[in-house]
Amino acid sequence: MNTQSNAVPEVLSGAQAVVPATVTPTRLLYWSIRRELWENRSIYIAPMAVAAIALIGFLIATMGRAFSTSDLARRQAVLQEPYEFATGLIMVTAMLVAIFYCLDSLYGERRDRSILFWKSLPVSDLTTVLAKASIPYVVLPLFTIAILFVTESIMLVLSTLALSASGLPVRPLWTEVMLLFLSLSYHMITVHVLWHAPLYGWLMFVSSWAKKAPFLWAVLPVVAIGTLEKIAFNSTHFLGWLQYRLSGPDEFQFPGPHTPPAHVMMHLNLVNFLTTPGLWFGLLLTAAFLAAAVRIRRYRGPM
Amino acid sequence: MPCIEAHELRKSFGTTVALDGVDLRIEDGRILGLIGPNGAGKTTALNAILGLTPFQGELRVLGRNPWTERDLLMRDVCFIADVAVLPRWLKVSQALEYVAGVHPRFDRSKAEGFLSKTSISQTKRVRELSKGMVTQLHLALVMAIDARLLVLDEPTLGLDILYRKQFYDALLNDYFDCNRTIVVTTHQVEEIEHVFTDLMFIDRGRIVLSCSMEEFAVRYLEVTVNPDKVGPARALKPMYERQALGRTVLLFDGADRNKLAAVGEVRPPSISDVFVAVMTSPEAQAGR
Numbered sequence: 041m042n043t044q045s046n047a048v049p050e051v052l053s054g055a056q057a058v059v060p061a062t063v064t065p066t067r068l069l070y071w072s073i074r075r076e077l078w079e080n081r082s083i084y085i086a087p088m089a090v091a092a093i094a095l096i097g098f099l100i101a102t103m104g105r106a107f108s109t110s111d112l113a114r115r116q117a118v119l120q121e122p123y124e125f126a127t128g129l130i131m132v133t134a135m136l137v138a139i140f141y142c143l144d145s146l147y148g149e150r151r152d153r154s155i156l157f158w159k160s161l162p163v164s165d166l167t168t169v170l171a172k173a174s175i176p177y178v179v180l181p182l183f184t185i186a187i188l189f190v191t192e193s194i195m196l197v198l199s200t201l202a203l204s205a206s207g208l209p210v211r212p213l214w215t216e217v218m219l220l221f222l223s224l225s226y227h228m229i230t231v232h233v234l235w236h237a238p239l240y241g242w243l244m245f246v247s248s249w250a251k252k253a254p255f256l257w258a259v260l261p262v263v264a265i266g267t268l269e270k271i272a273f274n275s276t277h278f279l280g281w282l283q284y285r286l287s288g289p290d291e292f293q294f295p296g297p298h299t300p301p302a303h304v305m306m307h308l309n310l311v312n313f314l315t316t317p318g319l320w321f322g323l324l325l326t327a328a329f330l331a332a333a334v335r336i337r338r339y340r341g342p343m
Numbered sequence: 344m345p346c347i348e349a350h351e352l353r354k355s356f357g358t359t360v361a362l363d364g365v366d367l368r369i370e371d372g373r374i375l376g377l378i379g380p381n382g383a384g385k386t387t388a389l390n391a392i393l394g395l396t397p398f399q400g401e402l403r404v405l406g407r408n409p410w411t412e413r414d415l416l417m418r419d420v421c422f423i424a425d426v427a428v429l430p431r432w433l434k435v436s437q438a439l440e441y442v443a444g445v446h447p448r449f450d451r452s453k454a455e456g457f458l459s460k461t462s463i464s465q466t467k468r469v470r471e472l473s474k475g476m477v478t479q480l481h482l483a484l485v486m487a488i489d490a491r492l493l494v495l496d497e498p499t500l501g502l503d504i505l506y507r508k509q510f511y512d513a514l515l516n517d518y519f520d521c522n523r524t525i526v527v528t529t530h531q532v533e534e535i536e537h538v539f540t541d542l543m544f545i546d547r548g549r550i551v552l553s554c555s556m557e558e559f560a561v562r563y564l565e566v567t568v569n570p571d572k573v574g575p576a577r578a579l580k581p582m583y584e585r586q587a588l589g590r591t592v593l594l595f596d597g598a599d600r601n602k603l604a605a606v607g608e609v610r611p612p613s614i615s616d617v618f619v620a621v622m623t624s625p626e627a628q629a630g631r
Binding site: 067071075079153156157159163 | 390393394395396397413414415416417418421422423424427428429430431432434437441444445446447481
């Protein structure tokens, strides 16, 4: 950190003047996340592409179908239908992107040897893993919510025009879509981020550890334990537990299209959610997986 | 404070001993050539120095423990591990942006200056560049970092001779000054031996020779003798001999120059000749 050592240099070039050289941790994190987005463009391209497809489908089919019927009640129903389907599609896409991102997050850099380049820079393993973890936990959910908002707004504008042109009331649709959006955002943060946290933690842990085929390493042990239990004890406690970890208690299920709007907001209140058995254990498990990933990355080099 | 100081440095992988109690001390402002056969422990030693692998024994690089403080150490240390570690998806402009973002001592305009002397366009991705260009890019990034230690592990492996020459010329003319230390491992010793200030031979995890180039020049001498003088020359106890165009070339360690001059033509040997002599010496062979 200093050049006040005994070897006093004869020539001091200007660039050699020692300045306290630091980069703030937030800046390191910011650039590490940007680097992830540069590398994994699917993080934003895939949900956007699905949103675009949903919009095109909405335009062609819904508008076509809505106006092919002269029954106004039917027309109104058709115009309200596609919201849930479009949002569901975008959310599933985001989840798939997150899963595949996590599986490759700490494996890909070892496979292509670029870990040697990343490790040659003053970025700690902790910062790297946190930046990567922020993709499924922060970046993708926020981005998905933003895409949902834009997609639904566009659909809402189009439906409003169609409804007004037919002299139908607009208000019920607006109420429903706004409730849908709010409860979806809430569902996204509670279930997709907090409840599913251990899933992404596990995938990143496997990704940091596996020397080969991280997908198999992520899935096979789970299948093996379930099979072993079934054959040895003829019971399915492990698979039951796993299913609970993945889907949560019943009230986590996103209510279907026939649920009355008021119920949509009530289906999972915050107190119920925060006291759900297993939530805090899951978050602890996530922290353990990520801590293990940080530690393992320190030992890992290119393959 | 020396730049690198190791004491009893050990590392083994299973039953294979990669570093077998290495002691070394490298002062600031040196250019050290670390030479050894494949599997001698060169890369393991460098990995330990760079905080890429845990080790036993003591090791301080710029006063830090590289294994526990890699991220802090990397503010002052740069390395090029081998040619192909820049990620293929990275754009040249992104590489500049990212390093500028995370490295406190990176001078982006300097890197752009180096790049402008090459044919590398900033809009290209690494996968679109030739191997030589990727090395140029990596070198441009590294040379724009005001680091105190630069570690190069076979930096020119697989490059053609033009790129290799450019690489070392750029390093010497535009980068090296007496505040920096450079450690290089390479199999192409002849090309850069004039650059070294210090030399280290490593074999089976041990340092078998460590000296400055001045010491090297005083210590090792090579004599080319005609067939009739081979007997007297051998009496002076050469460490190695070989045949060349009907004459015999003998290599001496610490012999009297005047005595050697009496039997033949005395020259300074090349590093690779001494390397071969040291590695094939009876003591070295005994351990194999």
